[in-house]
Amino acid sequence: YFGSLVYAVEQRLSEAGYVLILGDSHDEPTSERRVTDSLLDRQVDGMILAPAAGSEESTIPEIMRSGTPLVLIDRMLDIPCDQVGPENEQSAYELTAHLLDAGHERIAIVRGIEGISSTTERFAGYARALADRGIDVDPRLILEGRSNVEVAETEVRRLLTGSDRPSALVSMNNSMTIGSLKAVRGLGLSIPDDLAFVCYDDFEWSDLFEPRLTAAAQDVQTIGRTAADLLIGRIEGRDDAPRSISVPTTFTHRNSCGCAAATR
Template sequence: MATMGDVARAAGVSVSTVSHVLNGTRVVAPDTRARVEAAVAGLAYRRNGLARSLARRETRTVGVAVSALTNPYFGPLVSALNGELERRGYTVLVGDTGDEPAHEAAVVERMLDQRVAGLLLAPTAAAGGGVVPQVQAQGVPVVLVDRHTDAACDQVVPLNREPVEHLVDHLADLGHTRVAAVAGLPGLDTTAERLDGYRAVVARRGLDDDPALVLPGRSRADDAQRAVGAAFAGPGRPTAVVVLNNAMTIGTLRALRDLGLAVPDDVALVCYDDFEWADLFRPRLTAVRQDLDGMARRAVELLLGRLAGDGHAPVLERVTASLRHRESCGCGPQAPALGWPEAVQAADGGVPAAP
């Protein structure tokens, strides 16, 4: 690989002159610039961005650490974050935490070793702020996305409770009283808040308050498949189910298929998290769709603001959601659109004020 010294020798100039030509830091005579550019082309020289960044003690790389990249939800979120950062001239380093606190710590440590300028993190269910203090102790700004904790940093997360309340209310309006909930990984705020929404409607509408109706999906397709398969196999099975993330929706659909139960004829189904291909299912899935682009845009704005020296107090911002009302709830393909409260969806799909 050619070096800047090789270019200087080929052009008959000093290394500093090559640097000025490449970085535009000083006016260089046209004939000298032409010789340098010809040498760069002839030697196929590429600037070492990493070495330059390390010399300046800064990089234009941002770490993105999320759990389970195989989850249908996190792929589009990472893509949205990557797009926002690339538009601003940053390179993205992605790591899969596996939803394991110890692995999360190792992934983040490797990112810090790579001198990332900042970190966007969907945290695991770790105690004590998880890895956030570790990152902040090294002077690296961090913004949490999708999930929030008690850590003292900026956090951009979706509305969780209100959309689930609306889904369960809809099932109750359709006459269902025995409604199951497939719950995510214990210890996550998303799991707790979505279950709070489910339980609030169960209490308010007088639905069957059987603890066995809360099924341990643990945010994974295979766990959801086992839990739903066991709960719906026997007598007195639920007539409806709300699934609280899209990986578990896949497992739920597999379990119902294996049991020979049809959606929505035998079991009405609604879910939190939409799929890009959810309307390809038959029946099409009634689902809450998160504004991933809005979440990514706001998280990147906050992170770059911190990199620029913003010193305001940490903020927690909630990104609104929308409803895709389809047929899996049992309404039929010609069902009118449901009313979607303003508390759940802002008219412009924007970010409401921090609570």
């Protein structure tokens, strides 16, 4: 996901005559601050930041104090700066509701890094879908995947080898989807025969292997190019109120959920 996002940002910046300098925080606040301080020292024209957990307490105030134009991408915060990201809560709601419509009630979730808005919003959509059907969230079905392949694989394997495994699973990003699928395959289980599966994020190759994944696909091109446009505007003097843009996802219905494939 982030590789495609960076590519979309770079394309738009290059069209406008700018060069992209890339830094990776590894979603660690200390690393994030080190990277952004280095970029500020180099007096970059502006920054696009996918904020780590706690970024609003340290990194972002320092960038804003410097006067450097800033755009947040992928993760939204309640601060006065431009930001753009995918729609999260309703998308997760629709994925979960789809499984509920198919008759599943014990639906597990693999969620991402604690403390970032996308994790919070996607979990809220999952919980709201259950609540709308009168189903309480079962803490035993909440897996902390930490947006990591290996962690997700370990957590899903642990759940599926327990005495009361769920009938369905929703994964909340691509890395955790890969980990989940590795766990299912490693246990000799089949999707959707043994476990219905849906995921937030899609893969370009999702139609090329089995199971074909029912997914909420992000419009990565629009997110990346919009972030670049917002930053270019600030660099070139736009001084209107900060904009917060949520880009809709697309529900893609395939066969991993266990029902007849269609598109809606």
